[in-house]
Amino acid sequence: MGNGEKKRELILAFESSCDETSVAVIEDGNKILSNVVATQVKSHKRFGGVVPEVASRHHIEQVTLCLADAMEEAKVTYNDLSAVAVTYGPGLVGALLVGVASAKVVAYAHNLPLIPVNHMAGHIYAARFKSEIKFPAIALLVSGGHTELVYMARENSYQIIGETRDDAAGEAYDKIGRVLGLKYPAGKNIDEMAHEGADTFAFPRAMMKEENFDFSFSGLKSAFINTVHHAEQVNEKLNVNDLAASFQQSVVDVLVYKTERALNDFSVKQLILAGGVAANQGLRDGLDELIGKYSGIELLKAPLNLCGDNAAMIGAAGFVAWKNGESADLSLNADPSLEFEWI
Amino acid sequence: MNILAIDTSNETLSIAILKNKNLVATITTNQSKNHSVTLMPQIANLLKQVNMSITEIDRFVVAKGPGSYTGLRIGVTTAKTFAYTLSKELVGVSSLAVLAAPINEVNTVIIPIFDARRDNVFAGAYLRENNQLKNVIVDQHIPLEKLLEKLSDYKRLFFVGVDSHKFAERIKIVLKDKEIQFSANELDYPQAYYLGIMGLAQEPVDIHSFVPKYLRLTQAESQWLEKNQESNDESLVEKI
Numbered sequence: 001m002g003n004g005e006k007k008r009e010l011i012l013a014f015e016s017s018c019d020e021t022s023v024a025v026i027e028d029g030n031k032i033l034s035n036v037v038a039t040q041v042k043s044h045k046r047f048g049g050v051v052p053e054v055a056s057r058h059h060i061e062q063v064t065l066c067l068a069d070a071m072e073e074a075k076v077t078y079n080d081l082s083a084v085a086v087t088y089g090p091g092l093v094g095a096l097l098v099g100v101a102s103a104k105v106v107a108y109a110h111n112l113p114l115i116p117v118n119h120m121a122g123h124i125y126a127a128r129f130k131s132e133i134k135f136p137a138i139a140l141l142v143s144g145g146h147t148e149l150v151y152m153a154r155e156n157s158y159q160i161i162g163e164t165r166d167d168a169a170g171e172a173y174d175k176i177g178r179v180l181g182l183k184y185p186a187g188k189n190i191d192e193m194a195h196e197g198a199d200t201f202a203f204p205r206a207m208m209k210e211e212n213f214d215f216s217f218s219g220l221k222s223a224f225i226n227t228v229h230h231a232e233q234v235n236e237k238l239n240v241n242d243l244a245a246s247f248q249q250s251v252v253d254v255l256v257y258k259t260e261r262a263l264n265d266f267s268v269k270q271l272i273l274a275g276g277v278a279a280n281q282g283l284r285d286g287l288d289e290l291i292g293k294y295s296g297i298e299l300l301k302a303p304l305n306l307c308g309d310n311a312a313m314i315g316a317a318g319f320v321a322w323k324n325g326e327s328a329d330l331s332l333n334a335d336p337s338l339e340f341e342w343i
Numbered sequence: 344m345n346i347l348a349i350d351t352s353n354e355t356l357s358i359a360i361l362k363n364k365n366l367v368a369t370i371t372t373n374q375s376k377n378h379s380v381t382l383m384p385q386i387a388n389l390l391k392q393v394n395m396s397i398t399e400i401d402r403f404v405v406a407k408g409p410g411s412y413t414g415l416r417i418g419v420t421t422a423k424t425f426a427y428t429l430s431k432e433l434v435g436v437s438s439l440a441v442l443a444a445p446i447n448e449v450n451t452v453i454i455p456i457f458d459a460r461r462d463n464v465f466a467g468a469y470l471r472e473n474n475q476l477k478n479v480i481v482d483q484h485i486p487l488e489k490l491l492e493k494l495s496d497y498k499r500l501f502f503v504g505v506d507s508h509k510f511a512e513r514i515k516i517v518l519k520d521k522e523i524q525f526s527a528n529e530l531d532y533p534q535a536y537y538l539g540i541m542g543l544a545q546e547p548v549d550i551h552s553f554v555p556k557y558l559r560l561t562q563a564e565s566q567w568l569e570k571n572q573e574s575n576d577e578s579l580v581e582k583i
């Protein structure tokens with residue numbers, strides 16, 4: 001390109017790990033040219049949770065439509081692209097396979113490198129659309145399937161320092177939501193209710209005394225369910241907003257406390273908050289308050305509209321992986337239980 | 344017209360490149376443990392062997408089902424994405440018809456069978472007329488006993504497919520006064536060359552809306568439909 005104009009690097013990204021089919025075009029790893037998301041939430045609401053076979057079937061209905069819209073909205077051609085990135089795990093295997101098969105075809109048909117992306121790296125890189133990531137950094141990843149603290153010594157390096165021993169935070173939200181008769185997924189709804197109530201139930205805060213960065217939410221979930229069932233038996237009416245507020249405060253306290261421990265042990269420039277539950281207002285407020293105690297650490301929260309699953313975040317993480325020389329060949333498979341390494 | 348034909352509907356993986364009705368190259372393997380891993384490298388290899396580029400393919404033909412749900416999705420996603428991204432044609436052919444195609448018997452119903460477990464099968468029935476395959480019992484998911492009932496109208500029957508042998512005893516007992524044959528080994532496996540030939544004769548389909556013919560609702564959906572009579576018209580997937 002003449003006139004000193006830098007060639008823009010475009011990544012076409014695919015995401016299909018759970019119940020969203022998404023295709024995006026990302027420029028230079030930080031600019032969204034398109035981010036088409038087809039969500040199946042309405043479909044799975046019928047069953048009170050994601051049914052894997054139903055999810056896989058929807059992905060195959062949507063995948064080329066999303067690809068068409070993403071290319072058109074971005075106003076680019078295949079010739080303009082630098083690489084194709086795709087989520088290959090973790091997630092539902094049948095769902096992942098649709099994105100992987102489609103991405104392999106596009107990469108092969110147009111002679112483009114294929115970049116495998118860990119979905120959780122994608123969630124972290126949703127924050128990249130807010131501002132640049134500075135290393136070393138720690139990410140608190142809270143989503144429907146994961147709750148973990150990830151240390152990033154440098155670009156493209158991800159190491160788990162702690163994770164949940166049982167339920168993920170989002171999963172706990174959805175499960176207690178069901179007990180309250182709320183529609184799936186209940187996280188957002190409970191978050192809103194929590195703001196109308198107060199922490200009056202004093203539910204347990206798990207693993208606060210242990211010398212590690214791990215979490216546990218199943219005890220809290222059980223305490224919550226027992227409280228509700230007991231009240232039903234004795235015909236007592238509980239204030240649901242107070243229940244929501246108490247549950248949420250317990251979750252937030254544990255997440256914030258373990259994050260604080262991590263910030264004390266690791267010297268980092270940034271704390272990143274990402275994953276579907278990163279949309280939680282109580283958690284966002286809790287971390288704002290925490291970060292006030294640290295003068296040298298910046299809090300980088302994934303933008304609200306990019307906390308849930310989307311291909312833009314996969315494109316941003318894929319761009320970084322691609323710059324660091326990562327690629328896959330045509331035998332790339334889905335890896336439903338893909339995990340970052342432990343530190 | 345150059346055709347790439349893909350069948351990943353069951354354990355066997357078969358792909359073929361055709362120039363009109365002529366076979367250019369084909370590969371069929373029963374050693375593809377995982378079609379997700381195997382399919383694309385095999386396509387790339389086959390094209391390379393015959394010095395062709397994927398961009399020279401004019402039509403993608405895929406075995407659309409029934410079969411293993413995962414296998415079908417790998418084949419169909421691959422074929423539909425190829426057709427879309429290269430602006431080429433897409434054709435889907437019954438995976439059962441692919442098995443029936445090489446059977447050269449006249450005045451005989453040809454019944455390709457896939458085991459669908461718990462005494463159920465995916466099956467259809469075909470007749471060869473004027474060198475064309477005519478579908479006489481539509482492809483369906485059906486208990487074996489019911490299928491055999493439906494077949495009692497016919498006198499000469501030819502069962503085909505690896506799975507057909509599993510049911511040989513039962514078939515011979517139930518249909519004891521019929522003339523029954525079973526496919527020999529070499530005809531037990533789907534061959535993408537036949538898939539390509541059949542795909543050549545069909546009209547291309549709309550690419551975006553093309554999905555596998557599973558021939559079965561998911562369990563969650565059929566249970567939901569039992570409880571929720573009201574129609575299910577509203578769109579279940581939304582762009583956000």
Ligand SMILES: Nc1ncnc2c1ncn2[C@@H]1O[C@H](COP(=O)(O)OP(=O)(O)OP(=O)(O)O)[C@@H](O)[C@H]1O
Pocket residue numbers: 017018090091119123142143144145146169170171173174185186187188189191275276277278279280281307308309
């Ligand atoms: N405001 C909120 N408060 C709490 N939870 C929320 C909020 N918004 C969404 N969630 C929860 O976020 C989860 C969905 O997040 P996400 O899409 O990242 O999960 P996933 O993709 O299913 O899981 P994973 O990313 O671990 O594979 C759901 O459990 C949902 O209830």
Ligand SMILES: [Mg+2]
Pocket residue numbers: 119123143144276308309
């Ligand atoms: Mg997710």
